[in-house]
Amino acid sequence: GQQVMQIPQYQHVQEGEDFTTYCNSSTTLSNIQWYKQRPGGHPVFLIQLVKSGEVKKQKRLTFQFGEAKKNSSLHITATQTTDVGTYFCAGVFTGNQFYFGTGTSLTVIP
Amino acid sequence: GAGVSQSPSNKVTEKGKDVELRCDPISGHTALYWYRQSLGQGLEFLxxxxxxxxxxxSGLPSDRFSAERTGGSVSTLTIQRTQQEDSAVYLCASSLALVWSPLHFGNGTRLTVT
Structure with missing residues (x-):
């Protein structure tokens, strides 16, 4: 079946350090979305990437979609305690079926 | 406007009982999804x-699980003869179902089977 793999599963960083999470698929994705889930909350949409090689930025967050549209990354520069949560990628292969990665849980140590 | 509404927010049930979980999507959203999230785990499509x-x-784990959506709006997820391994947060999401529309999640129902 179609799967989206995400690494690492957990990441602890000191406040101010950078953080990156990676998603990989064995088959080409039509698009990929990123979500953030705060502790005790529900996933909230962050961004969508559609084009090969696309790069989008939201303040300290940088999202990339690979040239082959099989991988994606989320990079946070100079983490803050407000960045704490679990970050999920969700890949779409065809139609509107979303395949979520396993998530990366980010802990920021003040 | 109102977001995705799920009820109940918490449900404790005894093993073997049936439960119904409700999802009221955002008005106008034609696509509706159910996911299951176990403690500290990812989202399992249902x-x-x-x-x-x-x-x-295709994601329903067994024939004890079923769901329906009436009138293209409210959805009910039913779990029959609940088992302890069914304990999880059940998340509902809706979207416009336009190409690549984002998912809007509800707050989920935390199900505990004792």
């Missing part, structure tokens, strides 16, 4: 409804 099309049930 079922997907799109308009009047036959639902994609």
């Amino acid at each position: 079922i997907y409804f799109q308009g009047n099309s036959a639902p994609d049930k």
Whole structure:
């Protein structure tokens, strides 16, 4: 079946350090979305990437979609305690079926 | 406007009992999804409804699980003869189902089977 793999599963960083999470698929994705889930909350949409090689930025967050549209990354520069949560990628292969990665849980140590 | 509404927010049930979980999507959203999230785990796809099309049930873990969507709006997820391994947060999401629309999640129902 179609799967989206995400690494690492957990990441602890000191406040101010950078953080990156990676998603990989064995088959080409039509698009990929990123979500953030705060502790005790529900996933909230962050961004969508559609084009090969696309790069989008939201303040300290940088999202990339690979040239082959099989991988994606989320990079946070100079983490803050407000960045704490679990970050999920969700890949779409065809139609509107979303395949979520396993998530990366980010802990920021003040 | 109102977001995705799920009820109940918490449900404790005894093993072997049936439970019904409800999801009221955002008005106008034609796509509706159910996911299951166990403690500290990712989102496990259960079922997907799109308009009047036959639902994609490929994620339902067993025949104890079923879901329906009435009138293209409210959805009910039913778990029969609950087992302890069914304990999880059940999340509902809806979207416009336009190409690549984002998912809007509800707050989930935390199910505990004792």
